[in-house]
Amino acid sequence: RRSPLCCCCFILLSWIPLWSVPMMMSITHRGTGVGLSGAISAVALAALVLPGSYPYYLDMIHSLYLGPCLIALAKFGIAFPVSFHTLNGVRHLYWDIGKGFKIPQVYKTGYTVIGLSILTSAALMFI
Numbered sequence: 315r316r317s318p319l320c321c322c323c324f325i326l327l328s329w330i331p332l333w334s335v336p337m338m339m340s341i342t343h344r345g346t347g348v349g350l351s352g353a354i355s356a357v358a359l360a361a362l363v364l365p366g367s368y369p370y371y372l373d374m375i376h377s378l379y380l381g382p383c384l385i386a387l388a389k390f391g392i393a394f395p396v397s398f399h400t401l402n403g404v405r406h407l408y409w410d411i412g413k414g415f416k417i418p419q420v421y422k423t424g425y426t427v428i429g430l431s432i433l434t435s436a437a438l439m440f441i
Contacts, residue, residue, distance in 0.1 A: 335424045343402045346395040386439050393438040398431040
């Protein structure tokens with residue numbers, strides 16, 4: 315016979331949620347939306363208030379001599395939120411017409427969005 319968990323362990327373990335694909339997709343969709351909105355706003359604000367022009371800052375980044383692996387990783391990091399948010403938005407539009415609400419379809423379209431987001435980001439990484 316097993317002894318019960320202490321109350322501290324039970325409270326800590328009860329905070330660990332059971333993650334599902336639809337829940338993670340929803341959270342990630344919201345997070346990428348907020349992140350993209352914040353990034354666009356920050357870049358626009360920086361373009362307004364920072365001295366110099368775009369070529370100046372592009373040359374400054376180029377002079378850092380970042381390796382091709384780091385540049386490719388940065389490109390993937392920029393491309394993934396854009397592609398994921400766009401493709402998941404198309405999935406939401408599909409839901410708006412009343413299709414794809416059955417649980418197997420929700421999981422299938424979720425995995426499709428994840429896979430296509432990774433493939434699209436990898437393709438954009440090599441541009």
